Each structure stands twice: as structure tokens, then as C-alpha cells.
């Protein structure tokens with residue numbers, strides 16, 4: 001059974017300028033122990049997807065569709081039922097992880113609370129001494145230097161990389177089934193980013209974590225994702241195994257993302273670089289939403305919206321593959 005099955009998920013935001021169609025009929029599945037990278041430029045709907053799955057959308061959002069997590073549709077749960085799933089079922093790390101920590105409590109108290117919640121939910125006894133040992137050993141797992149010293153500190157006394165490791169450790173202490181990370185490393189410098197990504201990948205294998213990893217950077221995505229889902233203007237445009245997609249991208253948008261990646265791409269300079277930006281989602285373009293930027297666009301692309309179709313062992317939304 002899939003751990004997560006998202007079906008026909010659509011999200012709109014009400015704004016003074018009109019209704020933003022941020023997600024349009026998104027469907028995908030994630031299996032246990034699998035990592036999917038969600039990739040796309042700013043404004044493609046990636047964060048909206050993460051917030052919708054975590055049921056943390058802001059009040060001006062409306063959504064429809066189903067989010068089946070371990071056989072239960074999260075879209076139908078009440079706030080109190082959702083609270084039980086949050087943390088130990090689904091754990092989310094945001095773009096600015098520092099905001100997820102409480103500035104007035106020491107790191108030790110916040111990690112202790114994570115262990116306490118997990119134990120409470122699984123009806124296990126909680127012992128502070130044991131919890132402390134577990135916290136220190138988990139901090140060692142996330143390669144945190146001097147964990148005994150670090151836990152006595154307050155969030156503002158830590159660097160971005162240290163906070164990121166604390167959040168990963170908190171996730172592990174809660175033992176979530178699903179770990180959602182929204183651009184967790186984009187604020188860090190490149191070396192720390194690489195360390196954290198490698199760490200997440202090792203931990204995924206060690207703890208059999210399922211991960212949804214959101215990033216605008218396909219190179220970052222390729223490190224962590226078993227699968228990749230490329231999003232454009234609120235829609236999935238391509239989804240498949242990471243190794244297939246980066247060696248042979250089908251959708252012109254994926255090709256464009258790859259052509260700008262010298263580090264991993266044999267396509268560098270060989271595929272058209274995409275100019276322009278993601279369109280407004282208040283009035284998205286007719287037909288294929290990518291047509292104004294696509295080097296292969298035809299009349300059909302301007303008029304008819306392509307469906308997401310199975311092409312070999314992946315899904316692609318493009319008339320070239322009709």
C-alpha cells in the first residue's frame with residue numbers, strides 16, 4: 001500500500017486581485033522509504049502542495065481532492081484528529097527552520113518535548129534521563145558536533161546549519177512516517193547544503209524515511225530524490241524516476257531546467273534555455289500553461305490543455321507525446 005496517495009488536489013487562494021489557482025488537479029503516490037523531489041521555479045505551487053498535505057494552508061485558501069495517508073483521508077479530518085498525525089505521522093521542515101523553534105526555550109527542552117509527545121502517543125512511559133540519552137545519540141546521528149553543549153543553547157545562539165540539523169533530529173525523534181522538507185537547505189551555504197543533503201539521504205536509508213523534498217534546484221533534487229515531480233504553474237508537467245528524467249527529460253520545461261545545470265547535465269548548452277517567468281495564476285495562459293515559453297509550441301498548444309499522460313514508465317503533460 002502506498003504511504004501517501006494524493007488525488008486530484010486543487011488549491012485556490014482568494015486575493016484582492018482575483019482567485020489564484022495555485023494547484024490544479026495534482027495526483028501522485030509515495031511509497032514507504034521513498035523520496036520524491038518536487039521541482040519547479042518560484043510560483044509553481046510547490047509550497048502550496050506541502051502546506052496542503054500538512055493541512056497548514058492559510059485561511060484564504062480553499063482546497064478539494066483527497067490526501068490519503070496510511071489509508072486515512074486527511075482532507076476529511078478535524079483539527080484535533082489532524083494534531084495527532086502532525087509530528088509523529090507527518091513532520092514538516094520549512095524554508096526558514098528557525099521559525100519552527102520556540103525562541104524562549106533551550107534546544108534541550110524542545111527536543112525533550114518531541115520525545116515526550118512521541119512516547120505519549122504510542123502509550124510508552126517517558127523518562128527524562130532516557131530521553132536525554134536518545135537526544136544526544138540522535139544529535140550524533142545528524143553529525144552535530146558537541147551535542148551536550150549545543151542542547152543547552154537557545155535557537156538564536158545557533159548557526160543556520162546547526163538549526164537545520166536540530167530540525168532533522170527533531171524529525172527523527174518524532175519518528176514520522178513522512179518527512180516533508182520545503183527548501184530546507186536553500187538559505188545555507190553550498191558546503192553545508194551538501195552535508196545536510198548527504199545526511200538526509202543516509203538517514204532516509206537508515207530509518208526507512210519517506211520524504212517529500214521541495215526545491216527549485218534540480219541538482220539538489222537529484223541528490224535526494226528516487227523520483228522527481230516537475231511542477232509548472234500549479235500543474236505536474238513530468239513525473240518519473242529521477243535517473244530516467246535527468247538522463248532523458250521529456251517535457252520541454254524539464255529540458256530547460258536541465259540545460260542550465262552544468263554539474264549534472266550532459267545536455268548543457270544543447271537544449272533551449274527557458275526565458276521568461278512562471279505566469280500569473282490568476283489568469284493562466286490558455287492551452288498548455290507553458291506554451292508562451294516553449295520553443296516547440298504549436299497552435300494546438302495555445303488552444304488545448306495537454307493532459308498528464310503515461311509515456312513509458314513516467315507521466316508527461318505535453319502535446320509532443322500525444
Ligand SMILES: Nc1ncnc2c1ncn2[C@@H]1O[C@H](COP(=O)(O)OP(=O)(O)OP(=O)(O)O)[C@@H](O)[C@H]1O
Nearest residue numbers: 013015020022041042043044045046047048058281
Ligand atoms: N497565502 C497566499 N495568498 C495568495 N496567493 C498565494 C499565497 N501563497 C502562495 N500564493 C500564490 O500561489 C502560487 C503558488 O505559490 P507557492 O508558494 O506554492 O509556489 P512555490 O513554487 O512554492 O514558490 P516559492 O519557491 O517562491 O515558495 C503563486 O502564484 C503565489 O503567489
